[in-house]
Amino acid sequence: MIFNSLDFAIFLPVVFLLYWFVAQKSIKFQNILIVIASYVFYGWWDWRFLSLIIFSTVLDYTIGQKLRNEKQQSKRKILLWTSIIVNLGFLGFFKYYNFFLENFIGAFSLLGAKINANSLSLILPVGISFYTFQTLSYTIDVYRNKLEPSKDFIAFAAFVCFFPQLVAGPIERATNLLPQFFKKRKFEYHKAIDGMHQILWGLFKKVVIADNCAEIANQIFNNSTDMNGSTLVFGAIFFTFQIYCDFSGYSDIAIGTSRLFGFDLKQNFATPYFSRDIAEFWRRWHISLSTWFRDYLYIPLGGSKGGTLMKVRNTFAIFLVSGFWHGANWTFIIWGAINALYFLPLLLTNSNRKNLSVVAEGKTLPSFREFFAMLSTFSITVFAWIFFRAENLNHALNYIQSIFSNSLFSLPEFVNRFDAIITVCLIIVFLTVEWFGRQDKYGFEKTLLKVKEKYRLIIYLIIMMMLFYFSNNSQDFIYFQF
Amino acid sequence: MNLFLKKITFILFLFIIILIGIEIIVGNIPNSYSYKDNWMTKNGSALSTLAIGNSQLYDGFAPEVFKGSTFNLGNATQTYYENYLLLKKYDHILTNLEYLIIPIGYNNVRESPNIELTNRVTFYHKYMQLDYDSYINWFELFEVGNFERAINKMMKYYLLNRDIVGCDSLGQRSTHNLINRRENWFNDNYIEGHTSIKSEEGKFYIKEIEFLNEVVEYYSNKDVKVILVSTPVSKYYRNDMSSEQRDFFIAEAEKISDLHNVFYLNYYKDNQFTDLDYYDSCHLNELGAEKLTQKIYNFINKEIKGN
Numbered sequence: 109m110i111f112n113s114l115d116f117a118i119f120l121p122v123v124f125l126l127y128w129f130v131a132q133k134s135i136k137f138q139n140i141l142i143v144i145a146s147y148v149f150y151g152w153w154d155w156r157f158l159s160l161i162i163f164s165t166v167l168d169y170t171i172g173q174k175l176r177n178e179k180q181q182s183k184r185k186i187l188l189w190t191s192i193i194v195n196l197g198f199l200g201f202f203k204y205y206n207f208f209l210e211n212f213i214g215a216f217s218l219l220g221a222k223i224n225a226n227s228l229s230l231i232l233p234v235g236i237s238f239y240t241f242q243t244l245s246y247t248i249d250v251y252r253n254k255l256e257p258s259k260d261f262i263a264f265a266a267f268v269c270f271f272p273q274l275v276a277g278p279i280e281r282a283t284n285l286l287p288q289f290f291k292k293r294k295f296e297y298h299k300a301i302d303g304m305h306q307i308l309w310g311l312f313k314k315v316v317i318a319d320n321c322a323e324i325a326n327q328i329f330n331n332s333t334d335m336n337g338s339t340l341v342f343g344a345i346f347f348t349f350q351i352y353c354d355f356s357g358y359s360d361i362a363i364g365t366s367r368l369f370g371f372d373l374k375q376n377f378a379t380p381y382f383s384r385d386i387a388e389f390w391r392r393w394h395i396s397l398s399t400w401f402r403d404y405l406y407i408p409l410g411g412s413k414g415g416t417l418m419k420v421r422n423t424f425a426i427f428l429v430s431g432f433w434h435g436a437n438w439t440f441i442i443w444g445a446i447n448a449l450y451f452l453p454l455l456l457t458n459s460n461r462k463n464l465s466v467v468a469e470g471k472t473l474p475s476f477r478e479f480f481a482m483l484s485t486f487s488i489t490v491f492a493w494i495f496f497r498a499e500n501l502n503h504a505l506n507y508i509q510s511i512f513s514n515s516l517f518s519l520p521e522f523v524n525r526f527d528a529i530i531t532v533c534l535i536i537v538f539l540t541v542e543w544f545g546r547q548d549k550y551g552f553e554k555t556l557l558k559v560k561e562k563y564r565l566i567i568y569l570i571i572m573m574m575l576f577y578f579s580n581n582s583q584d585f586i587y588f589q590f
Numbered sequence: 591m592n593l594f595l596k597k598i599t600f601i602l603f604l605f606i607i608i609l610i611g612i613e614i615i616v617g618n619i620p621n622s623y624s625y626k627d628n629w630m631t632k633n634g635s636a637l638s639t640l641a642i643g644n645s646q647l648y649d650g651f652a653p654e655v656f657k658g659s660t661f662n663l664g665n666a667t668q669t670y671y672e673n674y675l676l677l678k679k680y681d682h683i684l685t686n687l688e689y690l691i692i693p694i695g696y697n698n699v700r701e702s703p704n705i706e707l708t709n710r711v712t713f714y715h716k717y718m719q720l721d722y723d724s725y726i727n728w729f730e731l732f733e734v735g736n737f738e739r740a741i742n743k744m745m746k747y748y749l750l751n752r753d754i755v756g757c758d759s760l761g762q763r764s765t766h767n768l769i770n771r772r773e774n775w776f777n778d779n780y781i782e783g784h785t786s787i788k789s790e791e792g793k794f795y796i797k798e799i800e801f802l803n804e805v806v807e808y809y810s811n812k813d814v815k816v817i818l819v820s821t822p823v824s825k826y827y828r829n830d831m832s833s834e835q836r837d838f839f840i841a842e843a844e845k846i847s848d849l850h851n852v853f854y855l856n857y858y859k860d861n862q863f864t865d866l867d868y869y870d871s872c873h874l875n876e877l878g879a880e881k882l883t884q885k886i887y888n889f890i891n892k893e894i895k896g897n
Contacts, residue, residue, distance in 0.1 A: 295594075297591075297594055301594065565601065565604070569604060572601075573741075578738070
């Protein structure tokens with residue numbers, strides 16, 4: 109089931125009413141309802157893959173219980189590695205099997221050896237990269253004694269499959285989300301209203317901005333050989349907004365939906381395109397994944413405590429793995445490597461933590477220097493996204509080569525110029541709202557709450573009409589494929 | 591909780607009121623469906639020649655050539671099922687009908703209906719009061735079910751003051767003219783995407799042919815002269831079509847013609863139609879339409895009336 113569908117528009121109110129009016133008497137009932145609703149939500153896509161989630165849930169719950177009683181370090185390590193190997197094994201099999209197979213065959217054929225092996229026609233279970241990392245965080249935190257293992261299987265199952273964030277995050281830490289399943293949830297009016305605001309804004313980002321950008325970006329990327337340089341630049345920019353609004357829109361809907369049920373999820377995006385350097389961008393982009401890699405990969409590898417070489421190695425490791433996490437394609441790995449290269453000068457000059465606060469804090473407009481820094485960071489980010497969006501490395505390289513040709517200085521040619529102009533106007537409206545809300549955690553709600561109620565009502569209705577208007581161009585969420 | 595639910599309900603209520611308002615406003619904008627329904631109700635009893643079918647006929651049949659009591663009841667992507675429903679609706683007033691002209695071409699016997707077909711259900715249901723056997727979803731019954739189209743219609747009609755009826759007083763499409771055809775009109779690839787016409791049971795066209803047969807049989811028995819017409823297509827379109835595709839629809843047309851002993855006029859490859867006669871690769875413009883209608887008119891006069 110996807111958030112921008114009629115199915116979900118019926119599913120959500122039904123679950124909401126059952127949750128607060130039927131199951132409100134006990135936490136256990138509410139948790140059972142969440143598990144059932146989440147399985148229905150996931151099973152709507154493909155019931156068969158529910159078995160994977162249930163298996164991971166049972167495995168990590170059991171390992172958690174065993175870790176509670178096990179004092180011997182070597183045995184605790186075996187338990188931890190069992191969880192890691194099995195969980196990553198599933199992920200590796202479904203997501204990376206064919207990639208490794210094809211690359212091994214390719215590598216051996218370069219050496220003159222011919223290997224006959226057939227690739228498998230595997231369907232990638234939706235959300236496997238997200239819930240695998242979420243359950244792993246539980247086992248690792250229990251192993252590190254940072255978290256008390258759950259005694260309540262239902263609460264643990266609800267934590268693993270919590271439907272708002274099950275298929276595309278934010279990737280929650282057990283330390284943040286799991287304890288919320290043990291607390292009595294009370295309906296809070298303001299929290300629910302904030303949640304609704306965030307759902308509305310998330311849908312706006314997805315349906316109005318991302319899907320419109322997708323239509324133009326797809327058209328340009330799919331016909332890149334016939335396009336001039338300036339059109340290709342626009343194609344990359346449209347994709348830059350598509351991926352941001354698609355993914356952050358999903359996160360907003362997930363966070364907003366969770367609030368309706370009394371849960372607080374982590375912030376996943378914090379106006380990343382207003383970043384002044386790439387380090388700031390990565391502190392503001394897909395925060396739940398970046399911090400996951402920081403805590404469970406970068407720091408265990410030694411983090412920034414060792415010498416320069418170690419810092420560089422660890423930085424590259426985290427970016428390459430992050431790229432690979434997105435998909436079994438060299439384009440994602442190169443995208444990760446490019447970001448590591450961007451990061452390197454900041455790391456070597458110890459300036460990667462220079463821009464910790466929000467840009468132009470307390471001011472209406474940025475200084476010229478800040479504006480230039482934002483523009484530079486945005487530009488190099490757009491460049492990297494070309495690799496992320498391209499079908500393969502050749503496509504990316506040809507795309508870039510065509511950008512840097514004489515036609516870069518000709519006028520862009522869109523199949524539908526009117527649509528492109530409308531989309532640019534929508535992006536400007538979106539960026540304006542983002543800019544004025546950048547100092548708050550969830551800027552849109554804060555901005556909206558400053559508006560008089562009758563005007564707020566008009567804004568709700570306009571956004572709802574826009575959602576209806578643009579719903580014909582509906583596209584899949586990009587991060588579903590990861 | 592109560593306050594929250596009240597607010598949500600209030601906003602949804604307001605939104606539904608807006609949707610109803612838009613539905614009413616858009617419903618009052620004249621269009622070819624409401625125009626044709628009115629025309630048929632008022633003048634149907636005087637009709638002697640009726641042309642009914644999809645866009646090939648909507649564009650390609652010019653009733654004024656017949657000099658009176660002739661109407662074009664065609665529309666874009668109109669199926670044989672919709673022809674059947676329309677004739678069922680107006681049958682009781684078609685008391686003087688002598689000639690029924692129905693197109694048959696590749697578009698009528700392709701494997702599956704295109705996505706546009708479901709969009710048209712709204713029009714036939716809302717403006718011509720046709721009741722289909724089944725609907726894909728209830729959104730089809732309302733203009734606001736396709737919100738983008740509804741808003742665009744409102745903008746065109748009320749803000750830009752454009753006439754969006756789309757047909758002339760005798761029902762022929764008025765917008766597909768030589769003057770406004772696109773630069774690369776011959777590149778319109780209507781064949782790509784629905785190239786498979788294998789005779790597998792349950793395919794869209796099998797049911798369609800059944801409805802055509804039913805209509806032809808009914809009106810033949812009523813002594814109405816039924817004329818099946820394959821409209822001409824440009825050489826560009828013909829070059830894109832395989833001989834298998836071409837032979838298939840011609841064979842179907844001949845089969846029906848033989849079965850019910852009705853006339854079949856095949857202008858598919860008529861070389862009297864030149865590039866100047868087309869709006870796009872498979873639709874005639876006003877010049878081509880006049881030429882085609884004249885040919886049908888001559889055929890009726892010579893072969894049927896014996897003049």
